[in-house]
Each structure stands twice: as structure tokens, then as C-alpha cells.
Amino acid sequence: MISEQLKKSLQQRVETAITPREAAVDVMKELQRHYGWLTDEAVGEAGELLGLSPLQVEELATFYEKIYRRPVTGKLIQVCDSISCWSGCCDGIIEHLKKRLDVELGGSSADGKFTLVPCCCLGRCGDAPVMVIGETFYGNLTPEKVDQILEKER
Amino acid sequence: MEQVLFRHNRPDRSVTFEEYCAEGGFDALKKALTAMTPDEVQQTVIDSGLRGRGGAGFPTGKKWSFVPRNLPGPRWLICNGDEMEPGTYKDRVLLEKNPFSLIEGVTLASYALGVRHAFIFLRRDYETAAANLQAGIDAAKKAGLLGERILGTEFSCDIDLHLSAGRYICGEETALINALEGKRPNPRQKPPFPAVKGLWGGPTVVNNVETLANVPAIIANGAAWFKGLARNPEGAGTKLFCVSGSVVNPVCIELPIGTPLREIIDQACGGLKPGKKFKACIPGGASTQFLSEAHLDVPMDFDPVVKVGSRLGSGAIIVFDEGHCLVEATLNLIKFFARESCGWCTPCREGLQFVKEILERIERGGGEERDLDLLRDHTRFLSYAFCAFAPGAMSPLDGLLANFEDEVREHITRKRCPLKG
């Protein structure tokens, strides 16, 4: 369930859009911010706000990389696996993260603090390899640095 | 060296609205609205030789001129800030340092095109840039430089910021239009081209962030001045180069277009990391062909880079050293493209999966001689995909086979990656 306040602000967003669909991505992102991921309930709510069927919301939600239709527990760690980070050995960083958190990509750590996903180029290639935890970027990663960051973010 | 896009940059923060204005910001808009017709603005941009900075390098003014003049109904301008090409981060740096050149550029372009409502489409992960831009838009609006009756003239224009949810294909202009409309961002069949039938069926121009950010300086200083900024005779203006990979100092830097590749790597970036030797680079982002050491003197402008078998693309230079396996590098790129394909057409959706399988096998040591022909078939026939995505995805492979075939063969004959023990 979303609050009346959030519902109202989303309704407002839809009303000011040129067509309701234009607001679809914004509505999905706001609901995702609320729930942590786009739950089935959120899909239904988005549909009601936008005048779309749940399937029509699903068509959009599942297209985008950063709309999550599977549970995200705790903070989301996105670690870049694209070419610049690859050249800076992101593979090692990813393996290190998997080991430290004891998860596979897409999984959540046992303590519920982190969910680890790979992502494509984050546009911070000068700082490769990079990851983002929540909304915070971390660059020039080394295994040691990753340990410190996890400690801080935990 | 003259800076156009980075002229107002502060080392550690974004330029403020007041600072931008004090340094001549919005003078171009004032000049255009008071002393120039929309056609004159467009003509100046045509004369300046400005070419699209998103990757394709299409002449900007010419693109504008495709919009039919007397079509009824609204027309649209979209600034494409869906910077998701691996290796590319120039627009982010530009917007984090200065949102105003873009805002002024969008307004100028809207004036030239008769657009009442423009969109800036930013990728999901550029939250800082987005916040910066929104603050800039609000400030400009408050100062009467945006919104109703700008500077007291008949011209009104609003800019809406739209943040995507992440997909590389959204950067393709027709996919972007679908994304903005809230449809699945599959590219659209062309023709009709967006200039005739785009956003909500209206004439639409889609320009890159860097492209539009160049417009104020062109209007302020004239076409001849802009042309004169280039290093090479056929070039025009400056270019943002964003470098990553095995260099000492991976920077995003503004240099005259046509600056030789070697100069960018050696001087601007301080050369290769200590102990590393240059092997190859991608000159313009993930969808351009690898260049080898033999190409380092190429002037970094659209046509010269094409002449050596690659593309200037977005100006994102990714440098690889002798320790990098280029088969694996290509595989990484192909994996990216296979994952980001929109899934609309067969060659892209399935062909990339096939290429990925072959490269994985070669890298593992399971490659066969016939795989080279199979890969070549893909570089050739993926060009008949629905949009430019799959041909772009084939560029690194094309460059690999053109310039580093020996390395691929070595994988096949030695039945392992020569760079792995």
C-alpha cells in the first residue's frame, strides 16, 4: 500500500503529463523507491494510476534494466561489468564481492543488508572499476577498498 | 587552447547561474531572440559545420532543415542525454559542471525550429546531472529565460527533464521517442523519419547533449569562428574526449576536433600506465572498431577516423595494453550488446547470442578455423538488422578481425588464450 500523499503526488505527475503513458517510467521509479523493488502490488498500483492493465505495466517494467521485478533486499550494489571497467579488472572485483557477501549475482546477502547485481556502463569510466551502492558511487576499486566500503555501508 | 563547452567550468563544482551569466551566458539567446530570425539561427548552425556529437556525426543544421516548415500541430525537440555507450561519460561531466550551455542551446534550437516544448532525456544513473539541470532550468525560468514570452518576446519555450530507467537502446532516436511516449522503447521503422513524424506523430528533432551545448557559442561568435577552432581543415569546433582504460590519467577533456589520437593519449592522459605498452584502442565508444598502434596519428574528427576503418563515435577512447586479450575485450563488448538488444529483430537478438557463443569458445580454447568465416558472416549480415544497434555491435568484432586477426588465430591454433597461463 502506498500513502495517500505519494498517491496524490503520482496522480499529479500523471495529470501534468502530455499522455498518462508519458509518466509511466516516473511512476514506476517512485513506486520502486517506496517498495525497494517493483512488487506485484506496485505494478497494480502503477496500472491504476496510469490507466493501464498490469500486463501493460509489466511490458514496460521488464524492459528497463533498473526497474526491479524481483526482490531487492537492503542496499542495492550495482557493479559495472562493461568494457572500461573490464579493462580495469572488474571481473576480480565482482568475484571479490560475491565471495565477501557470499551471494551469486542477483542474490541478497544472508544478513539482508545487500543485494548484488551486475550493471552496464555507469558513465564513470575514468574511475574504472566502479560500483554504486544505493545512490553512492565508488570508483577505482580494489579488493581492499571494496572491503572498507562494505564495512562503511553495512 | 580555446574552450567552448568547458569555458565556464570550475575545478570542484558546478558553475552558478550568476557566474554563467556574468561570463556572457545567455547573450547568444538574447542576440538570437532580438536580432535574428529562426531561419538565421538555423543557417548559422548549418554554416558552422557542427556535426552531431552523439556518434553518427550527422550535420546538425541539416537535420533541423528536414523539419517541414508549415506542418500544423506541435513539433518537438528532444535532447538525447541517454549516454549509455560503454566508455562514454562526456555528457555527464559537461552537465555536472555546467547545465546552462545546454539549457541555452536547447532554447536556441527550439527557437530555430519553432518548438514550444522541449525534452531533455537523461539516463537513469545521472542523478547529479539531473539535479543540476533541474536547478538550472528553474533558475533560467525565474530569470525569464525560459517559459512564457522569453525576454519579453513572442517566443515561449519550456524544457521538461525526463529520467530514463536504463536501457542502451533508448539512445537510438526512434526508441527514445517511444520511451518518452511511455511505450516499449523498440526503435521505429524509418521512414517516416522523426523530422517528419516523431514524438506523438509530430515533427521531432533529436540532438545530443554536447551538440546542443555548442549552439550558444556558435550563435554568439559566428560560424566562421566555430570552424576555426578545429585542428584539421575540414573539421569544425572542439570535441569532448573522455578517456578510460590503461592510461595514467583518464580524463574528460575538451580539445580542438582533429587533435591526433596519439596526442590525446600521450599528452592529455599522460600516456600508458607505468610498465604498460599500448596495444589497441577503441576511438569512439563501444560501437566503434579497434584501432592499432599504426593508427595513432589519425586526427580525431569524423571523416579521418572513418578513413582508418573506425568511427569517431562519441569520442570515448578506451585504451588497451599488451596485457589485455582483445578476444576477451570483444567478448565483453558483445555480451553488453547481447544483453542490451531490445529483442525486436532476429539478427540482433539471436545473431549476437551466436557471436557471443563463438567468442566464448575461442577464448576457452575451443575455437575452430571455420569460426573466423562464421564471425565474418555475422559482421556482414548483422548490418541488415532493424536499426543501427547490431551493426554498431559488430564494429569491435570487425576491428578485431581487421587489425588483430593473428591474435584470434593464436587462440584457435594454441587452443587457449595466449594471455592466460
Place this chain on the structure above:
Amino acid sequence: MPKLIIDDIEVEVPAGTSVLEAARSVGITIPHFCYHPALAIAAACRLCAVKMLDGPVKGIQMSCALPAQDGMVVSTTDPDALKMRKLVIEWLMINHPHDCPVCDEGGECLLQDFTIAGGHGIRRYQGKKRTHVNQYLGEGIYHEMNRCIQCYRCVRFYQEYAGGTDFGVTGCAGRVYFGRFDDGPLESPFSGNLVDICPTGVFTDKTGRFRARYWDYQYAPSICPHCSAGCNLSPQAYHREVIKIVARRNDEVNGWFICDRARFDKSDLNDPLRPRQALVDGSPVEWEAALNALATRLREFVQSHGADSLALVGSTRLSLEAGILLAELAARYKGVRLCYFIDPAEAQLSLSKVEWVPAGMAASQAELREADFIAILPCDLMEESPMIALAIRQAFVKGAKVYLVAPHLTALNLERLPFQVQVVPELADVPLGEAKRGIVVAGAGFADLKGLEAVPTGVKFVLLQPGPNSFGAALLAREYRAVPLREAIASGKVKGILALETDLPEELRQGLTFFAAADWRNNGAAEPASVFLPTSAWAETGGTWINYEGRAQRYRQAYKTGLPLRGLPARYYGSQEAEPPAHPPRVHRAVAPGGDTRSAWMLVAELIFKLTGEPAAEPYAGKWAPLKHIDPEGPGMRLPAELLAG
């Protein structure tokens, strides 16, 4: 009219024709998956590659998305084009399962055809195949997502053409998935068309899976019996059982599609309780014996009670041929009551609708699809005639204004319509004067024809009728001065009825001294009848029906009737054991078990011969002669004005 050369053949086509369609017009089929004439161009599968040798564009091009232009020289057999097509097939076969032997689409699969035709055989891709989880899509359609080749035909049909919102495409890249949000029956009443439109076996007809192969079927062009729209379809039978019903293209009528009722409702035809045995006084007899008994009893009845005590009753589902012959039989007995309708109001309404619409002013489904103003008078279209609603949707998508005239309306009816309507209280509120191609649509129950008088000239009409041949029955009733049965009975004279393929309300049989019936439907007529003759159902015989617009359409026999082989009782195996042995029947017989039936028209013709000793006249003579040669595979025939005129 662009002129181009395709494989050395000069072709001239209307502007806007694609190269693929231009090639097709001269008999060259360019392989394709995503292209479908009824759907918007997707250019997604990239199979229809051709090489442009000369003209305004050069090189490999997709022929579905390329409009034909003057000076084009096209090769469909160029090695580059062939290689591209071969690669496309190879790409699709990377993931498509090699399960043709256990796939219900096998043998009628476009992917199978083009894979074999293109010569793809050796798998060079060494990775694994992609797999998906299937969904439950209801009792009509089975979902097998692994077979998908992502041509997007299904979603383009379901959402764009049919206006459904509960089925679509999710995911991206290699993960695109065509299905629903979650398991559940498809909501669209046109969902069954996914079976026809899918070029491979993702959607198969659950009601007829794994029963037979395409080449096993007996089938023929036929017409839907469920409403007066006259949609074209083809029943596919195997061993005397209708396994599937598929849509049959008729551009003037239903286009490429049919509704789910037409496709999935085979219960009448396959009803195990269908009367298949001729009966005299409830006892099984040979067909011929029953006919003799009928003739004798009819003669006796007329002798003892007079011809005016006898009613010969047809119906709105009886073929036009049988109806004409029934009138001929009636003519032999002066004073006999001839009936094609039971209810006087229905008879009156059907005829007034036939007569009310001026010649040429009845709108076909094709005209509906092209209309610009449509006014719908109160009716539940989705219940009554869904295909009419689908035709209206096509006009709506192209920008037509659609109005629903409804003083009182439940919200439910609106929600089910696959288009948006503006609700107005009166027909006069619809600005039909602005229409260039205006059409007024009314359901079968609509009776206020006077209210239509204000409709401006030039506006056409869709006045639906209750039965597949109500229009024909009304013409017959007028021509032969028939009376509705209730009216005949009300006169108090009627003491005997011969009911021919008529669903007679039980109370009308009360107090009769003679009742005989002939039918194929299990409607309870066989038991009370002193003589009962089983007839062949519409799909088992030929005939003609006239749809709401006055379009006569011929249907042909799709299969020979009889008890389905599956579940055939033990006695037909020459064995008295309860369980039939597991081999085909060994008793030799001239007709299939339960197959001793006649078409209704043949029954009447034989009866005439028995009673008079003269052969029955050719039904398509005199006034009806123009209807003699209707091509069952053509668009049908709009009745000429002299047939419509009273």
C-alpha cells in the same frame, strides 16, 4: 502505379504496395514470418530479404517494408539474399526446439516449411537453447513459449488489432516473452486467432491438440452458424469428429479472423448425444424405411385432416436450398401451412429489416472497417456478434468516431467493447450528417425501424439478424407467403407438424395428432416424433446461408458424417465385449456407423419424389437462379436488387 522487375518479371502494382506483396501478385512467395497482411509492418524477422539490383535503393533490403517504386530491379534468388535468409533461419533455430514430432503445429508450421525450404540442417551454434516457463492461458489455447521466434504477430494482433490488454510482450533482448501478467484465461473473445496467426507452435488449439495432423484432416470452406455475420471458416475433421475450426479469409466479410465462439464451440457438432438413428415410433429403422413411413403418414394425415391442418416448418438455420424445396413440397398440398419462423414478431422484424435497407445500403464488415462515423444502437455486440465489434475497432483505430446510442446502459457493456465510444441518448445526437462513410449498427433485437428514418441518405446499415440464415428465411417467407408457426397454430387448425432443422418449443407440440422431425442437433425433437430422420449438420453438407447484409455464401461439405471413431461403441467392432479391441472396425459396411443421414434439402427432395412420383425441381431456378453459381471460396454474392425487392 509503380512498375518494377522482380526476378525478370515485369510487375505493375498500386502505389504503396510493398515489394513482398508485389512479388506475391506474380506468384513469387518471399519467405516471411512477421509480415501479415492484416497487421502493421514490423520488419522484425528479417527473413524477407531480397537483393535490389538496380533502382532507387540498392543491396539487401527487407521486402515487406520496402514500397515498390519505379525502376526497381529485384532479385529474390540472389546469393546474398539467400544467405541472409539462411542465416535468419539458423539464428531462429538456435533456440527453437527440435520438437516437431510432438508439436501440434507440425505439418502446418511456417517455420518448419521455411527451415526445410531454406536448406538449414546443420547446427553450428554449440551453446544451449533458451528456455521459458509456459503459462496457463485458459481452456482454448495451449502456450509453449520455447518455440517462440519473436515475430511479434501475436502481440500485434492481440493488442493492436483486437484491442486486448491482458496479453503482450515483456522483457527485452533474448528474454522477450509473450504472455500474460500471470496465469489465467485470455480475456479477449478473439484470442483463438493466436493459433492461426502464430507462424509456429507457441499457441495451439487446446481443444484439438494431438488428435491429427494437417494432412489427416477433411476440411472445406464453410460458414459460421453462430450469428448472422456470416464469417468464413473451415471445420477440420478427422475420423468424423471436428477437431479444430480455423478462420478462412474473406476480405469482404471477416477478413482473416473469427471470434472464439466460432472457433471453439464445436459442442453441437461433436455432441455424443446427437440423434443419428432414424426412428419410427421410437424404434430404430433404416433411413429409407423411416422416409417411407413419413411419406405414408403424411399422406394419411392430409387425407384425414386436410392439408390446412399440416404445418411444414423450416428455420433460420436451415439452408436456403432446403427452404426452397420445402416451399415446393408445400405447393403440392394446397392450403398447407408453410413456416420459416416460429415467432410472428421475429418473422416480421426480419423481413422489415430486409426490406427497410435500400439496395446497396447494407454495410459489410469490410465497409465497417473503413467507416468514419459509426452509431451503435443499444445492443450487446460482444455477446451477439463479436466480429462486428472487431470490424468497428479497425475503423476506430483509423480515427472513426464511434457513438453508442443508449439511454440506459450498464458500464459492463462498455468495458467489453474493444474501442472507445461516445455515449449519446438519441440517434439524433450522432452527427451522421458529417459522415462520408457513416454506418448505423443495430443488434438483432432492435425493432424501432421508424427511428432510423431520420438517418441521412448515404449512411449505410448493419442490421443484425438472429440466425445465420434469418435473412434467407425472411425472403422465403415473403416469396412463398409463409406464416409464422405460432400464428398458424393460433388459427386452431394445425394438427400435424413436420419440423425440419427447427428448435420447436415444447408447448407447440401439445395437442398435435402428428409430429415428425428431421434434425442433426440434439434438441429433444427425436423422442416425441412419430417419425424422426437424422440430417447432416452444416459442416457435413453443402448449402447456402444469407448473412445480415444480404450476402449469400455457399458452404461445402467438410467431412462425411457419422459417429466419431474415437469412443465408438463396441458393437461397431463386431464384438459384444464392453471394451472395443484396439484395432479398426472389421465389419464391412457401406456407410460409417451413425452416418446414415441426408442433407435436409435432399430429404425434402426425396420426400417430394415419394409423395408425387416426380423428381423435385432444381431449387436454383426462376427467381433463385442467380444464386446457382456462388464460389464457396469467393467473397459470396450480394443479392441482386430483384431478389431483394418484394
